[in-house]
Amino acid sequence: MSVDxxxxxxxxxxxxxxxxxxxxxxxxxxxxxxxRERDVDRAGVAAVRHPRS
Incomplete structure (x- = not known):
């Protein structure tokens, strides 16, 4: 992913x-x-939960 x-x-x-x-x-x-949830919500995509290791 680029900076732009x-x-x-x-x-x-x-x-x-x-x-x-x-x-x-x-x-x-x-x-x-x-x-993370706030940003996903702002982006308008369905949140996918991944357990943290």
Whole structure:
């Protein structure tokens, strides 16, 4: 994923991102479960829960 794509996501100028992409961004940013759920909700995609190891 490019920096440009992340900027477009932040600005709401991107097409609907996949749950896998959102999960990868959340992991890279070390988001809490609440923060992850908020971002998935904002993106308008169905949340996919993955247990943390």
């Amino acid at each position: 794509y992340v900027v477009r996501l932040e600005q709401g100028r991107s097409s609907q991102p996949s749950t896998q992409l959102l999960g990868a961004v959340a992991r890279a940013l070390c988001l809490s479960d609440d923060e």
